[in-house]
Amino acid sequence: TELGVERRFVPESCPRAVRPGDFVRYHYLGSFPDGTRFDSSYDRGSTFNVFVGRGQLIAGMDQALVGMCVNERRFVKIPPKLAYGSEGVPGVIPPNAVLHFDVLLIDLWNSEDEVQVQTYFKPEKCPRTVQVSDFVRYHYNGTFLDGTLFDSSHNRMRTYDTYVGIGWLIPGMDQGLLGMCVGEKRIITIPPFLAYGEDGDGKEIPGQASLVFDVVLLDLHNPKDGIAIENQLVPESCERRSQTGDFLRYHYNGTLLDGTLFDSSYSRNRTYDTYVGKGYVIAGMDEGLLGVCTGEKRRIIIPPHLGYGEEGRGKIPGSAVLVFDIHVVDFHNPSDSVSITVHYKPSNCTVLSKKGDYLKYHYNASLLDGTLLDST
Numbered sequence: 001t002e003l004g005v006e007r008r009f010v011p012e013s014c015p016r017a018v019r020p021g022d023f024v025r026y027h028y029l030g031s032f033p034d035g036t037r038f039d040s041s042y043d044r045g046s047t048f049n050v051f052v053g054r055g056q057l058i059a060g061m062d063q064a065l066v067g068m069c070v071n072e073r074r075f076v077k078i079p080p081k082l083a084y085g086s087e088g089v090p091g092v093i094p095p096n097a098v099l100h101f102d103v104l105l106i107d108l109w110n111s112e113d114e115v116q117v118q119t120y121f122k123p124e125k126c127p128r129t130v131q132v133s134d135f136v137r138y139h140y141n142g143t144f145l146d147g148t149l150f151d152s153s154h155n156r157m158r159t160y161d162t163y164v165g166i167g168w169l170i171p172g173m174d175q176g177l178l179g180m181c182v183g184e185k186r187i188i189t190i191p192p193f194l195a196y197g198e199d200g201d202g203k204e205i206p207g208q209a210s211l212v213f214d215v216v217l218l219d220l221h222n223p224k225d226g227i228a229i230e231n232q233l234v235p236e237s238c239e240r241r242s243q244t245g246d247f248l249r250y251h252y253n254g255t256l257l258d259g260t261l262f263d264s265s266y267s268r269n270r271t272y273d274t275y276v277g278k279g280y281v282i283a284g285m286d287e288g289l290l291g292v293c294t295g296e297k298r299r300i301i302i303p304p305h306l307g308y309g310e311e312g313r314g315k316i317p318g319s320a321v322l323v324f325d326i327h328v329v330d331f332h333n334p335s336d337s338v339s340i341t342v343h344y345k346p347s348n349c350t351v352l353s354k355k356g357d358y359l360k361y362h363y364n365a366s367l368l369d370g371t372l373l374d375s376t
Helices: 059-064 171-176 283-288
Strands: 004-009 023-031 037-040 048-051 073-078 099-109 116-121 135-144 149-152 160-163 185-190 211-221 228-233 247-256 261-264 272-275 297-302 322-332 364-366 372-375
Touching: 059 073, 059 099, 171 185, 171 211, 283 297, 283 322
Parallel strands: none
Antiparallel strands: 004 073, 023 037, 023 048, 023 099, 073 099, 116 185, 135 149, 135 160, 135 211, 185 211, 228 297, 247 261, 247 272, 247 322, 297 322, 364 372
């Protein structure tokens, strides 16, 4: 005569339990005491979706669902007075029938819910965070609240690349990505009314489904960004700085914003040699190499629209921010003449060398960065 509830499985983690007013999605098997099945959500291939405590369910089920956790399984015994009473349901439920339900809770949310963000890793250095209108590249695993995977960028081996805060994403993800650092990892839980709503996406995501995204941010920039320069070493003596038209020799390590190495002149044991300001290198490098001294070390951060754009190149993915740590070894201009610096000259110097003379002299020969080449 009374409602019976047996908790057959309770998950270790239960951050939230069903309360009156919550919306739930659950699977069930309905049977009579002799084991005869009269209904099953599994047979229909769809969960039963309903608000709890609003009279949309028989009274016994309205009570039995309260306090359940996602992934919890309950066996519920409902007496007639809390089910279909003395009338039953013609052709389905006989009068005064006791009903047994085997219930598995898949999802729950409330219309007052907001996006939940849980950061479980944050890098120590975070010079910039995601803002509205930024372009981001990130990896994710997308699951339902019960842990079922519905999508993963890792499986496709390709980041998800998009603008944030301008409506290119579901509203919950637009909110959940704001404030992230490159390298940060967070769990973003999104109620259905900030995701795909009543209809789902028409493919993997059913209607009224809460979504959980495990996200790691790999890259971010804004279309308004220019290059950023961080000086790492500037020589005390710098008689000349590079200008448009100069020819430079420099070493570099090229990485993505998350630290992934994509190229290095050091690995080839050979400098990269090029003219500056003439379009021989990507636009961001053309700009970043101006104003350097011989021996200088600097970091040049280049947004994709000044790098390799949306298509990328080789190991560089599309829309990738590039980081170059450079060391300038040498530079000159084709219009340069020979430069002579006198370190010592005898006071008595009556005979000067002239063309055709035979000379004997000592020398130390080095590159502009001081590397010794030869010495008599």
